[in-house]
Amino acid sequence: MRKPGQTLAPQQARSRDSLRKLLRAAVEVLGQQGVAGTTIPRIAAHAGLTPGAVYRRFRNKDVLLETAILRILEDQDKFLLLSLTVEAAAEIPFPTLAEQVINSLVVSYRANASLLRAVRQFLQEKEATSFSKKAERLQIRTFEHLVGIFVTSGREIKHAEPRAAAAFGLMMVIGTLWEVVVNSGDIKLWKGLLPKDDRTLKGELTQSFLSYLGVERKTR
Secondary structure, three states: OOOOOOOOOOOOHHHHHHHHHHHHHHHHHHHHHHHHHOOHHHHHHHHOOOHHHHHOOOOOHHHHHHHHHHHHHHHHHHHHHHHOOHHHHOOOOHHHHHHHHHHHHHHHHHHOHHHHHHHHHHHHHOOOOHHHHHHHHHHHHHHHHHHHHHHHHOOOOOOOOHHHHHHHHHHHHHHHHHHHHHOOOOHHHHOOOOOOOHHHHHHHHHHHHHHHHOOOOOOO
């Protein structure tokens, strides 16, 4: 007998596809509607399912969102591990690697700003739960992988503590993206004080990151 809150394990290809579609729909609705506006009926409609079909897998919205968010974080971690290995990073000049990573972060944060805000709110509401702790571990693992990539490739880093510097530098980049891109508020109020566009933002973040690590960025 299934325990309360436990999802039914997909037994067939159609069931697995249905679950993927449902989790994708949950993420898309969360990004569009925020936590409060995300409901089982909306998710079901977005996935082309009935609310009853959703409830047969998940006992409520929170369990569904927890599963969907953890899937995002796991997929993100797997993608990074496969797309940017330590061995491959070691062959890339450090300024180029930093530029590529920061450019990707700016693009990702810009494209997913509303979803990132909603996920953070949901995580805050679930603070100290087993779900939030697992999500935090996944985020830290992804962050540590990026730090390891930078340290491996960073023979040019002049900072006395390369790993600590790479971690703090990356944290500064991510923190800036949260403030400038994700939680920007009325951007008109900051006109003239912030980079005028994302191209400029990428350049400024890359230059700041490299300067902090003591790495010279050669001009083209």
